Amino acid sequence: MAISDLDLPTGVMAHSLADTSRLAEALASTVAEALDFAVQTEGVASLLVSGGRSPVPFFEALSIRPLDWSRVKISLVDERWVPVDHDDSNENLLRRHLLRNEAAKAEFVSLYYPASSLEAAAKQAGQAVSVLKRPIDVLVLGMGEDGHTASLFPGNALLEQALDPDCPDLCMPMVAPVEPRQRISMTYPLLASARLQCLAIHGQGKLKALNQALRANPLQMPIRAFLNYPLEIYWCP
Numbered sequence: 001m002a003i004s005d006l007d008l009p010t011g012v013m014a015h016s017l018a019d020t021s022r023l024a025e026a027l028a029s030t031v032a033e034a035l036d037f038a039v040q041t042e043g044v045a046s047l048l049v050s051g052g053r054s055p056v057p058f059f060e061a062l063s064i065r066p067l068d069w070s071r072v073k074i075s076l077v078d079e080r081w082v083p084v085d086h087d088d089s090n091e092n093l094l095r096r097h098l099l100r101n102e103a104a105k106a107e108f109v110s111l112y113y114p115a116s117s118l119e120a121a122a123k124q125a126g127q128a129v130s131v132l133k134r135p136i137d138v139l140v141l142g143m144g145e146d147g148h149t150a151s152l153f154p155g156n157a158l159l160e161q162a163l164d165p166d167c168p169d170l171c172m173p174m175v176a177p178v179e180p181r182q183r184i185s186m187t188y189p190l191l192a193s194a195r196l197q198c199l200a201i202h203g204q205g206k207l208k209a210l211n212q213a214l215r216a217n218p219l220q221m222p223i224r225a226f227l228n229y230p231l232e233i234y235w236c237p
């Protein structure tokens with residue numbers, strides 16, 4: 001299957017790249033250009049990125065792009081509720097691969113707070129991310145083969161609330177089907193406010209999942225909620 005076989009909604013753009021490093025470079029160029037434009041025209045910019053494992057080459061490519069990073073605030077679409085020095089921490093991943101080189105000058109807004117409960121930590125994260133310039137300038141989503149994006153997992157008790165376009169919370173507590181299970185996710189209205197929305201996915205498995213998601217509803221496959229204009233999909237085998 002190729003990405004051109006998908007029946008994408010009008011206005012959704014698809015970029016098919018030959019391999020992981022070309023995808024990383026192409027996505028880094030698009031993201032850096034959009035951040036630079038926001039900085040030039042509005043003085044500040046906001047960037048939301050995904051964790052997981054696949055974004056590492058993209059983070060490294062983006063970290064060396066020259067722009068006025070001191071005017072950019074970066075946060076995560078979701079976080080695993082583990083201390084920042086934990087191997088599964090998305091913040092840890094970002095500190096090692098994105099918040100360095102040129103991008104070391106950016107301000108990072110953490111989603112991790114060691115509160116008494118996941119709910120209390122999500123509240124603190126919601127307050128913290130309210131400093132981000134809105135609408136968000138650039139969003140980079142990932143996707144799991146079950147159709148989750150950020151930590152919006154199918155079957156979660158709070159999923160319907162988190163996907164509600166009128167959800168008043170910027171962040172919500174979520175439970176993942178895999179360890180670490182306790183997560184904090186940004187909610188749909190904050191994510192979907194982004195002017196530039198990108199989805200970066202690798203491999204046939206994710207392409208098949210994306211194809212399924214086009215026929216599913218967002219509660220079954222939450223990525224469905226984002227498969228609309230202005231999404232740009234970056235895929236490589």
Ligand SMILES: O=C(O)[C@H](O)[C@@H](O)[C@H](O)[C@H](O)COP(=O)(O)O
Nearest residue numbers: 050051052053054142143149150
């Ligand atoms: O914290 C996380 O796990 C993520 O932010 C998550 O939504 C991720 O984007 C997908 O699970 C895909 O992960 P990969 O791109 O590494 O497969």
